[in-house]
Amino acid sequence: MTTWTTLRPLLPTVFVPSAVFGIGQGAGSPVIALTARDLGASVGVAGVIVALVGLGAVLGDMPAGRVVARFGERRSIIAGSMIGTFGVLLSLLAWTPAVLALGALLTGVSNAVWGLARQSYLAEVVPVEMRARAMAAFALMWRLGFLIGPFAGALVILGVGTRGGFAVQLIGVVVSGYLMSRVPDPPRAGDAPAGGVSLATILRRHRRLLATLGTGSLLMGAARAAREAALPLWADHLGLEAASASLVFGIGAACDLLCSYPAGQLMDRYGRRFIAVPSLLIIAVSYFALPWSHNIWALGAVAVVMGIGNGFGNGVIMTLGADIAPPATRAEFRAAWRLTHDFGMFLGPLIAGAAATVVALGVAVSALGVVSVAGAAVMYRYIPRFTSAPRRSSPTSVRS
Structure with missing residues (x-):
């Protein structure tokens, strides 16, 4: 049995959602700094707002493990998608640099919870002898989406302006979250501590x-x-x-x-x-x-x-x-x-x-x-x- 035949059941529930999520991220990332500048932020402040996505991921990593352990991969993905949806909406509708900064921070937190839940699911369901290929395919699909995202965002931006990139990101977060939320949680280890x-x-x-x-x-x-x-x-x-x-x-x-x-x-x-x-x-x-x-x-x-x-x-x-x-x-x-x-x-x-x-x-x-x-x-x-x-x-x- 070939590798792709073996991994095929994960295509609609893990790999395709990863690509869709990547498209959204690729469309939204380039316009954060541009939106900040449009709102009157200096170049330095715009750079800090961009960095807040990474800071949000760091902050999100801290509780993400307990969230996934307590509620499971499926509900964690739903929660992460809701946080991400709110964060992108704030960015899309931001009327001050501070609101945009909060949206960027929440987007990073969402990425951490969402990303950990997806990786946790893969680690549980894929045989160890195929683990690296599964993880690499997962990363490949995300990067493919991230490469496509800026072009999709550019088409929307031509029609509605700079914040069109956030509109594509919003769709990506919602659709990818829905697709992956359909998977059942893998069985837990019997000796896993409650909570x-x-x-x-x-x-x-x-x-x-x-x-x-x-x-x-x-x-x-x-x-x-x-x-x-x-x-x-x-x-x-x-x-x-x-x-x-x-x-x-x-x-x-x-x-x-x-x-x-x-x-x-x-x-x-x-x-x-x-x-x-x-x-x-x-x-x-x-x-x-x-x-x-x-x-x-x-x-x-x-x-x-x-x-x-x-x-x-x-x-x-x-x-x-x-x-x-x-x-x-x-x-x-x-x-x-x-x-x-x-x-x-x-x-x-x-x-x-x-x-x-x-x-x-x-x-x-x-x-x-x-x-x-x-x-x-x-x-x-x-x-x-x-x-x-x-x-x-x-x-x-x-x-x-």
């Missing part, structure tokens, strides 16, 4: 793992997210027009998509370290090469390398989280695990922007390369300690 355990308990109980391999997760999140600040800043440094810069980024995103699913296959066959370490090293190479790109062609080459590195990293953190989560507190642990990565993703762009105001942009970008190498070293050291080689057995059908 779950607190995040503080999880952090204390697994402090050694989270302080070591979790540091690698944080560094990987920072390295991957910082590229969204580094590439635009360098394109601006070169004086590229927005259309040219967008073309370059689109090519990089396409390479990202092409590498996502093969990465999952390689992880299932050769282990998690086999992909996690090279992914970060490839990203490091792109950061070190970026200051040497002096025209659009060189920048395009760097974007391709960066896209390949990021694409091979798709699904790594989700797969590791599923591998190392203890059966009795899986949802709570995965929330703590997501917190390490999401905190890195929140810090990465902020560090890149802050460093560029203190030192030369080329130096700041090279520092991101050092962060990537450090992440690769931590992953190389600690992945074998906390994960085992993937089991080899004939795949079984997943539950729909």
Whole structure:
């Protein structure tokens, strides 16, 4: 039985909703800063409002584990979708930058609850020997949607204005939430504590793992997210027009998509370290090469390398989280695990922007390369300690 035949039951309930959700996110993300500027916010305040989506994800990770453990994946997805709907509505109707900021924050919280519930469901229903492929396919569909989203948003924006991107995002949140809310909750471990355990308990109980391999997760999140600040800043440094810069980024995103699913296959066959370490090293190479790109062609080459590195990293953190989560507190642990990565993703762009105001942009970008190498070293050291080689057995059908 082929992999896609085995995963087919998850197509309408997990993979398609992930793509729809990604379309909404891809349509809404580019217009947050533009809407903030239209409302009179300065460039700095607009940047902070954009960052609040990441902060909301970090804040949402904290209670998300207990929410999923207590109420199950299905009801958590419904709750996350309701929060997201309210957040996007606030952004769509925002009359001041403060209201837009609240909408961005709630959107991030929704993403955390929604994302944890989806990953938790996949980890429960997919056989371990196919786990990385399932996680990579999940990430692939989200990224495919995120790539399509800006184009769908642009068509609506042409008709109704800048906030048309939020309208597409609103539809994406509602439709994806409905599609995935139809799945039944997977069975719980018999020894799972009623009502779950607190995040503080999880952090204390697994402090050694989270302080070591979790540091690698944080560094990987920072390295991957910082590229969204580094590439635009360098394109601006070169004086590229927005259309040219967008073309370059689109090519990089396409390479990202092409590498996502093969990465999952390689992880299932050769282990998690086999992909996690090279992914970060490839990203490091792109950061070190970026200051040497002096025209659009060189920048395009760097974007391709960066896209390949990021694409091979798709699904790594989700797969590791599923591998190392203890059966009795899986949802709570995965929330703590997501917190390490999401905190890195929140810090990465902020560090890149802050460093560029203190030192030369080329130096700041090279520092991101050092962060990537450090992440690769931590992953190389600690992945074998906390994960085992993937089991080899004939795949079984997943539950729909």
